[in-house]
Amino acid sequence: MYRVIKVLNNNVCMAKDEKDTECIVVGKGIGFGKRAGDIIEEDKLEKVFYVQENTNKIKFSELMEKIRGEVIGIAEEIIAMAERTKGKKLNEHIHIALADHIAFAIERTKMGIEIKNPFNIEINALYKDDYNIASKAIELIKERLNVFLPEDETGFIALHIHAALENAGLSTTLKNTRLISKLVSTIEKQLGKHIDRDSIDYIRLITHLRFAIDRVEKDTPVANELLDMIKKKFKKAWKIAKEIAIEIEEELEKKVPEGEIGYLAIHIQRLINVT
Numbered sequence: 001m002y003r004v005i006k007v008l009n010n011n012v013c014m015a016k017d018e019k020d021t022e023c024i025v026v027g028k029g030i031g032f033g034k035r036a037g038d039i040i041e042e043d044k045l046e047k048v049f050y051v052q053e054n055t056n057k058i059k060f061s062e063l064m065e066k067i068r069g070e071v072i073g074i075a076e077e078i079i080a081m082a083e084r085t086k087g088k089k090l091n092e093h094i095h096i097a098l099a100d101h102i103a104f105a106i107e108r109t110k111m112g113i114e115i116k117n118p119f120n121i122e123i124n125a126l127y128k129d130d131y132n133i134a135s136k137a138i139e140l141i142k143e144r145l146n147v148f149l150p151e152d153e154t155g156f157i158a159l160h161i162h163a164a165l166e167n168a169g170l171s172t173t174l175k176n177t178r179l180i181s182k183l184v185s186t187i188e189k190q191l192g193k194h195i196d197r198d199s200i201d202y203i204r205l206i207t208h209l210r211f212a213i214d215r216v217e218k219d220t221p222v223a224n225e226l227l228d229m230i231k232k233k234f235k236k237a238w239k240i241a242k243e244i245a246i247e248i249e250e251e252l253e254k255k256v257p258e259g260e261i262g263y264l265a266i267h268i269q270r271l272i273n274v275t
Contacts, residue, residue: 002040002048007031008073009144014064015040017048024049024095026080031073047080052092059096067103074144075099078137082161085133094164101160106147117152119177121197122184124155126177126210127162134158179251180209183244190240191271201274205267212264216254224259231262234269241265 002025005014010032015025026047030040051057064072075098083090108115117123124131134157138149163173184206188195195202215222224230231238241264245256 002042002045004031004034004036004038004040006036006069007034008069008076012073012076013040021050024076026076047076047083049076049079049092049095051095056092056096063096063099067099070145071103071106072099074137074140075102077140078133078157078161079164081136082130082133082165086129086165088165090161090164091167094160097164097170098157098160101156102141105149105153105156106141106145109147109149114150115152117155119174119181120152120155122177122181122206123158125197125203125206126180127158130158130162130165131155133161175251176210176213179213179248180206183209183247186244186247187240187268187271190243191268195271199274201267201270205271208264208267212256212260213248213252215260216248216252216256219254221257222259222263224262226266227258227262230265234265234272237265237269237272238262240268244268 001018002013002015002023005016005022007013008024008031011028011030012024012026013031013034015023017023024047025040025045026049027040027044028046030044034040051060076095079090079094079098131154134154137157138151138154142148159170159173159177162168163170166173184195184202187205195205214220238261241261244264245261248256
């Protein structure tokens with residue numbers, strides 16, 4: 001049994017369970033017409049979230065004091081939507097980080113301050129599912145609060161969702177996205193041509209870079225039986241791939257195995273072959 005502490009919106013409430021422990025409950029219409037002390041119908045519950053870590057409890061309490069309840073409510077609906085869509089629980093820090101980000105984004109937008117997201121294209125390509133969820137989040141914010149957040153914010157929200165899904169931390173996710181963008185620019189410079197961001201070759205390249213970086217970070221080697229052939233047959237691509245590996249090593253401070261460089265050379269060779 002859950003009793004209302006505070007209604008955040010029609011679908012989200014702060015509540016207490018039968019043990020008098022505070023939690024956030026999400027469900028269609030559970031807050032409609034409710035007041036503090038009212039019982040919430042359990043058949044309407046979709047998600048119940050408890051803040052577990054003491055640090056997050058303090059931060060969430062501070063958040064409740066400085067941010068409008070309806071903004072926190074929308075953030076909770078977005079988180080519930082993401083968990084439902086991905087079939088996976090998000091790191092609990094997103095309950096603080098996402099609400100704080102949305103509140104700040106709304107404030108900036110109302111002041112006419114727009115922050116550009118230089119990696120929006122990469123984020124959309126790398127984290128397509130998360131970007132789609134973020135697009136729905138932007139629509140929800142527009143529908144509920146009549147605030148039109150710019151498209152660049154879709155990428156920022158997608159990063160929050162992806163970081164929480166992977167337990168990676170936002171700074172790590174952003175760092176790797178920035179690195180991928182830098183590597184693509186290096187490849188373009190070496191090839192002397194622009195890579196079409198809508199092409200399948202671009203999607204393949206950045207997807208490979210994403211997983212290559214992940215393998216290097218986790219010290220997970222990859223076998224490559226074609227290595228000798230790649231070095232002999234794709235000399236230009238191999239040379240560029242080695243330069244890319246140096247950039248990755250400088251950023252991550254970890255060695256990139258030759259097998260990994262070989263697979264990267266294959267992707268670069270595809271780009272060379274495109275007329």
